[in-house]
Amino acid sequence: MVGSTTAERGARRQESPGPPPARRLRPPRLRTMIIFAVALALLGAGGSWLLYGSKLLRVERVTVSGTRVLTSAQVREAADVPLGSPLISVDTDGIEARLRQKMPRIDAVEVVRSWPRGIGLKVTERTPVLLVEKGAEFVEVDDEGVRFATVSEASKGVPLLELTVSRPGSAAASHRRFGEHRLVREAVRVADALPAAIARDTRIVKVRSYDNISLELSGDRTVAWGSGEKGRAKARTLAALMKAAPAARHFDVSVPTAPASSGS
Known part of the structure; x- marks a missing residue:
């Protein structure tokens, strides 16, 4: 049996399919980019409105914990938390500074946002020795x-x-x-x-x-x-x-x- 000739082998190599060509990444279409940008803008505006403009995330209550001699009412009055303000914009450092200034009995205080509508005041009083x-x-x-x-x-x-x-x-x-x-x-x-x-x-x-x-x-x-x-x-x-x-x-x-x- 006579083997295949050199010409036949070359023809077979030409007929065999090679690896698929690499796909080129197409740049996003202008229309898609515009839609994406508009969606991001709407999302950001909606988030800003929810945090600053909506009535859903405004301060409605102030809770106090950790007091021993002081009363919760005294601490709330000295803290002067702006009720009705957007919770995100409350100046927690300012509240802490007011409490330390007005109430020397307070040794440490932590002011925390209690989502969605509260401010928490965690107080540590000084102990007399x-x-x-x-x-x-x-x-x-x-x-x-x-x-x-x-x-x-x-x-x-x-x-x-x-x-x-x-x-x-x-x-x-x-x-x-x-x-x-x-x-x-x-x-x-x-x-x-x-x-x-x-x-x-x-x-x-x-x-x-x-x-x-x-x-x-x-x-x-x-x-x-x-x-x-x-x-x-x-x-x-x-x-x-x-x-x-x-x-x-x-x-x-x-x-x-x-x-x-x-x-x-």
């Missing part, structure tokens, strides 16, 4: 040394702060060097370091100078604390000392590695 007597009233001091409110009745379980640094000598020099605010901060450090059981029994935190702070406890007991430094170590030492000498009336933890107690 010390009280300063002011005539017949009391000024509350928080854990940052901020004097944030004046109340007619002392908060239960919160000790009084006594600053007795007006006398000449080292106490007055300490006052000039550190300033009253720094001395208050040191008193706050001491109050914050106290174990809960001892804190409940603390009636007065007395500051004579930066390194001369003492406590007056219930039952005519006193504690020489020293400065606000090494507060946790002093607190542990005081708790152990009071347990070892329950009848003692005077404790000294100003040097926590060498504590002392006396009296009965």
Whole structure:
């Protein structure tokens, strides 16, 4: 059997179909582009109208959470949220600034949009750790040394702060060097370091100078604390000392590695 000739093989190669030609991407027609652009414009206009012009997304209510001493009505009044305004345009930073300015008791506040028609005010109030007597009233001091409110009745379980640094000598020099605010901060450090059981029994935190702070406890007991430094170590030492000498009336933890107690 005679094989195919060279001419026949060449003819077959010419007859066999090759790969399909690549399709060329046609540019979008002008009409399609115009329709797409118009659709986008309508969609944007509709969205803008829904957010700013529609009555569906306007502020109708203001909710308040997290208050303890303040009332929800007080917070809403101070916030002055513009009812009836488009929810999207409400100035949440401005509301937060007003609340902080008008209500020093507020430590932190979060203003959130509650879609579709509400504003939420999440409030965190300052907690007093010390009280300063002011005539017949009391000024509350928080854990940052901020004097944030004046109340007619002392908060239960919160000790009084006594600053007795007006006398000449080292106490007055300490006052000039550190300033009253720094001395208050040191008193706050001491109050914050106290174990809960001892804190409940603390009636007065007395500051004579930066390194001369003492406590007056219930039952005519006193504690020489020293400065606000090494507060946790002093607190542990005081708790152990009071347990070892329950009848003692005077404790000294100003040097926590060498504590002392006396009296009965």
